[in-house]
Amino acid sequence: MTGDPSREIIALPKVLLHDHLDGGLRPSTVIDLADRIGYTDLPSNDAVDLGTWFRDSADSGSLERYLETFEHTVAAMQTQEGLRRVAAECVQDLAADGVVYAEVRYAPEQHLSGGLALEQVVEAVNDGFRAGERQAAEAGPRIVVRALLTAMRHAAKSTEIARLVVQYRDHGVAGFDIAGAEAGFPPTRHLDAFEYLRRENAHFTIHAGEAFGLPSIWEAIQWCGAERLGHGVRIMDDFVGLGTGDEKLGLLAAYVRDRRIPLEMCPSSNIQTGAARSIATHPITHLKDARFRVTINTDNRLMSGTSMSREMQLLVDEAGWTIEDLRWATINAMKSAFYPFEQRLAIIEELVKPGYDRALEA
Numbered sequence: 001m002t003g004d005p006s007r008e009i010i011a012l013p014k015v016l017l018h019d020h021l022d023g024g025l026r027p028s029t030v031i032d033l034a035d036r037i038g039y040t041d042l043p044s045n046d047a048v049d050l051g052t053w054f055r056d057s058a059d060s061g062s063l064e065r066y067l068e069t070f071e072h073t074v075a076a077m078q079t080q081e082g083l084r085r086v087a088a089e090c091v092q093d094l095a096a097d098g099v100v101y102a103e104v105r106y107a108p109e110q111h112l113s114g115g116l117a118l119e120q121v122v123e124a125v126n127d128g129f130r131a132g133e134r135q136a137a138e139a140g141p142r143i144v145v146r147a148l149l150t151a152m153r154h155a156a157k158s159t160e161i162a163r164l165v166v167q168y169r170d171h172g173v174a175g176f177d178i179a180g181a182e183a184g185f186p187p188t189r190h191l192d193a194f195e196y197l198r199r200e201n202a203h204f205t206i207h208a209g210e211a212f213g214l215p216s217i218w219e220a221i222q223w224c225g226a227e228r229l230g231h232g233v234r235i236m237d238d239f240v241g242l243g244t245g246d247e248k249l250g251l252l253a254a255y256v257r258d259r260r261i262p263l264e265m266c267p268s269s270n271i272q273t274g275a276a277r278s279i280a281t282h283p284i285t286h287l288k289d290a291r292f293r294v295t296i297n298t299d300n301r302l303m304s305g306t307s308m309s310r311e312m313q314l315l316v317d318e319a320g321w322t323i324e325d326l327r328w329a330t331i332n333a334m335k336s337a338f339y340p341f342e343q344r345l346a347i348i349e350e351l352v353k354p355g356y357d358r359a360l361e362a
């Protein structure tokens with residue numbers, strides 16, 4: 001399984017809704033930033049070796065062990081200068097991969113150990129995103145990047161982070177998320193934050209149905225009011241008679257499909273954490289065929305050694321996806337973005353559709 005993307009796939013316009021800033025650093029930047037702040041615990045100081053180390057260590061089959069690798073990237077992201085650089089490089093890397101719109105998430109509470117305040121973290125990342133957008137526009141097509149602020153589900157900062165989302169809603173922050181180990185940390189632990197966000201007409205997604213099953217998805221949607229699901233792969237547990245030729249949706253799966261709740265699916269990441277067995281058998285294809293609102297995402301480009309183009313190429317090579325399928329998933333993603341309606345339409349009409357038309361005519 002290489003997934004080396006073709007030039008045709010790289011050229012396609014892409015929309016990315018689920019990408020972690022602290023899961024997408026260039027290995028050389030991790031090394032450089034660690035050196036600047038005197039962090040000496042990196043497993044390697046060689047960029048190629050370090051990239052391999054992240055991929056191999058994240059390949060454990062367990063979400064908890066997968067998450068341990070973030071210790072090193074988060075350690076390197078504790079200064080405003082470092083955060084700005086990581087954010088700017090993130091935008092450049094996404095733009096070079098054909099991404100035209102991205103929502104990139106991170107947990108501000110994880111970047112305070114160098115003495116920064118939450119606001120300083122958000123402003124540094126925003127500055128980096130704006131700089132990255134400018135640099136990318138000089139080199140090629142326009143890219144828009146918005147931040148999602150994540151609260152860690154095992155911690156107790158979600159209300160504070162939710163307030164930050166509202167404070168920065170007109171300054172580059174599009175919404176809220178919770179992430180981290182799922183088992184033992186149900187979304188309802190953070191109900192106050194979600195209720196506050198709903199009263200404020202703010203947007204949020206929830207990581208749910210990745211390492212834990214239907215109860216997590218049900219709480220995320222029916223108790224907390226999630227607009228989108230991070231992963232959501234375990235919705236498959238609510239398919240009755242799967243593979244018998246007489247398949248039916250349970251009540252929750254039917255609700256997710258009927259309400260067009262977007263699924264932020266991340267195929268390679270799910271294989272690493274044990275949420276799926278292979279690209280060929282990943283639920284994303286079954287869910288696409290059943291017309292759920294499926295989107296394709298990277299999750300953590302560093303830990304999975306991946307990109308949007310690579311995820312798309314893998315689906316084409318190993319799960320029979322066509323360019324039309326990729327177009328459909330891309331439009332699904334743009335329709336589901338936490339971005340104003342008219343601007344979503346403009347990106348679909350001006351960038352996504354013409355880009356796919358070019359590819360389909362070629």
Ligand SMILES: O=c1[nH]cnc2c1ncn2[C@H]1C[C@H](O)[C@@H](CO)O1
Nearest residue numbers: 020022070105106107150179180207
């Ligand atoms: O796939 C994931 N599931 C749950 N939590 C995750 C995943 N990928 C990254 N995270 C965590 C680790 C990061 O430090 C945090 C914020 O980006 O979010």
Ligand SMILES: [Zn+2]
Nearest residue numbers: 020207230299
């Ligand atoms: Zn994630």
